[in-house]
Amino acid sequence: MEENKNEYLHWKEIDRKILADCHIFKVVSALREDPYGSRVDRFLLDAPDWVTVIPIVESDEGEKCLMVKQYRHGSSSVTREFPAGTVDPGEKPEDAMHRELLEETGYTAGEMVLLGAVNPNSAFMNNTQYIYAARDLKKVGGQDLDEHEEVEFELLLLSEVLEKMGRGDFSNGTMMTALGFFMRWRSADGEK
Amino acid sequence: MEENKNEYLHWKEIDRKILADCHIFKVVSALREDPYGSRVDRFLLDAPDWVTVIPIVESDEGEKCLMVKQYRHGSSSVTREFPAGTVDPGEKPEDAMHRELLEETGYTAGEMVLLGAVNPNSAFMNNTQYIYAARDLKKVGGQDLDEHEEVEFELLLLSEVLEKMGRGDFSNGTMMTALGFFMRWRSADGEK
Numbered sequence: 001m002e003e004n005k006n007e008y009l010h011w012k013e014i015d016r017k018i019l020a021d022c023h024i025f026k027v028v029s030a031l032r033e034d035p036y037g038s039r040v041d042r043f044l045l046d047a048p049d050w051v052t053v054i055p056i057v058e059s060d061e062g063e064k065c066l067m068v069k070q071y072r073h074g075s076s077s078v079t080r081e082f083p084a085g086t087v088d089p090g091e092k093p094e095d096a097m098h099r100e101l102l103e104e105t106g107y108t109a110g111e112m113v114l115l116g117a118v119n120p121n122s123a124f125m126n127n128t129q130y131i132y133a134a135r136d137l138k139k140v141g142g143q144d145l146d147e148h149e150e151v152e153f154e155l156l157l158l159s160e161v162l163e164k165m166g167r168g169d170f171s172n173g174t175m176m177t178a179l180g181f182f183m184r185w186r187s188a189d190g191e192k
Numbered sequence: 193m194e195e196n197k198n199e200y201l202h203w204k205e206i207d208r209k210i211l212a213d214c215h216i217f218k219v220v221s222a223l224r225e226d227p228y229g230s231r232v233d234r235f236l237l238d239a240p241d242w243v244t245v246i247p248i249v250e251s252d253e254g255e256k257c258l259m260v261k262q263y264r265h266g267s268s269s270v271t272r273e274f275p276a277g278t279v280d281p282g283e284k285p286e287d288a289m290h291r292e293l294l295e296e297t298g299y300t301a302g303e304m305v306l307l308g309a310v311n312p313n314s315a316f317m318n319n320t321q322y323i324y325a326a327r328d329l330k331k332v333g334g335q336d337l338d339e340h341e342e343v344e345f346e347l348l349l350l351s352e353v354l355e356k357m358g359r360g361d362f363s364n365g366t367m368m369t370a371l372g373f374f375m376r377w378r379s380a381d382g383e384k
Contacts, residue, residue, distance in 0.1 A: 006270040006361075009263045009342060019212045020219055022235035024316060027212055027219050032265060040340055042265040043214035071201045072314035073224060073234040078198040079314045116358035118365035121312065122264035122271045124216060129365055148232055150201060166308035166373060169198075173310035173321055177365045180372030181358060187375075 008035055018046075024086070047127040050120065051097040052084040052178045055109060055134040056158065063158040066137065068104050070151045072172070080169050082178055083153075093130040101134065103144045105153040110136025115181040120174060131178045133185065200227055210238075216278070239319040241279040242312065243289040244370045247301060247326040249347060256347040258329065260296050263342070264364070272361050274370055275345075285309075285322040293326065295336045297345040302328025307373040312366060323370045325377065 015031040025047040033039045055066040065082070072079050085100030087093050094112055101107055115131045145151055164170045165179055208222040217239040225231045247258040257274070264271050277292030279285050286304055293299055305325045312321045337343055356362045357371055 006261070009261070009270045009344075011263055011265070011268075013268070019214075020235075022211075022219065022221075024235060027214065029214075030265065034340055034342075038340065043212075043216060044266045069198070069201070071203055073203070073222065074236045074316040074318055075311045075314040076203075076205070076318070077314070078201050079311075081314070116368075118358050118368055119267045119271075119363050120365045122267040122269070122273075122364040124266040126266055126268070148226055148230065150226075152201075162376065165376075166310050171311050172314040173312045173366065173369045176308075176310055176369045176372040180368040180375065183372065183375045183379075184354065184357075 010035065014039060019043075044124045044126060047125060048089070049087040049093060049096075049127050050084060050129045050174075051087060051093050051100060051132065052082050052129060052174060053097050053101055053109075053112070053132040053134050054082050054115075054178055054182050055101065055105075055107065055137055057137050057155055059155070061157060064155040065158045065161050066105055066107060066153060067156055067161065068151045068153045069169075070149070075171060077171070078169055079172050080156075081172050081175050084174070087130075093128075094132070097130070097132050097134075102141070104151050106139055106141045106143055107137045108140050109134035110138070113185075115178075115185050118177065120177075129174060129177065131181045133182060202227065206231060211235075236316045236318060239317060240281070241285060241288075241319050242276060242321045242366075243279060243285050243292060243324065244274050244276040244321060244366060245289050245293055245301070245304070245324040245326050246274050246307075246370055246374050247293065247297075247299065247329055248350065249329050251347070253349060255350040257350045257353050258297055258299060259346055259348055259353065261344040261346065261361075267363060269363070270361055271364050272348075272356075273364050273367050276366070279322075285320075286324070289322070289324050289326075294333070296343050298331055298333045298335055299329045300332050301326035302330070305377075307370075307377050310369065312369075321366060321369065323373045325374060 011032045020027040025045040057064045083104045087096040113133045117130045203224045206223040212219040217237040249256045275296045279288040307323045309322045
């Protein structure tokens, strides 16, 4: 096993304490011991899993993709992003994705394809971001947002989104992560 | 201006306090006021900027890319990643990238191309990840690692890295972010 080959690089956890419960994550200080027996404190975030979806809609102008626009408190700016959210305790990631898509946009997806999964940042996160593509979209209702949540949605040309990602308000890196999986999926199996 | 068009979505910061100084980031509780005058606390991480590089080396077998292997405390696992690091105060991102590449691998790059920049996670991060491609690589020395840092490096086929990203120990999402920029760069301007 690959993991066993890397055993000599592994650290052991000796102890951990929660420094702060920040609702969207817990800040943890973990006492870790390196392979030579030396101990140091390392900080990490204990967070629930996340889901992100690239919802594709056919149109006469070409493929469009459903995106949301909202104020983000980390960047202190309005960003354009793919629909995304947090997996509730006990919820399956795919169910969370359907739920978040419906809540943020009022759309359902007849097809939800898992493109991949990653740790958002292995240096200090302990959770998984699941990335989906959605097709066969239908508008079935209005939005159902949390208190203090204001989200607008719009259909943008996929070609425009590909070009703009990482520029202006297309500034959330986790969306480029999703596009990376999407580009590989498209190029690996031809036009889908 | 696009920003002005979105003014009605903007929140104001009323106050902020640092909950924890975790070395690689500070945990901040920010009191924010929504466009309707309602106030809530939002948690965010105040972090330095990051840099990531995809270093390309020509070989008889095809293009290879220089990657590092190390234990990561967030995922509690050994991961394979592109060389990456943190921008020091007052340092230019490109200088930080050259420094980190040299420290982690002992290689210098004759050419460093900025592929793009994003906020790693606009929901709660306030920093920027700069993504580069590097060419004209030369091995000039050994590694120069921080205390408790153990990093191995290896040359892997670019085609293999593209295929494996998001699988097994290629599990750090910020590396797929970098690959997303890289794939777009390659496809936009043909073979470079």
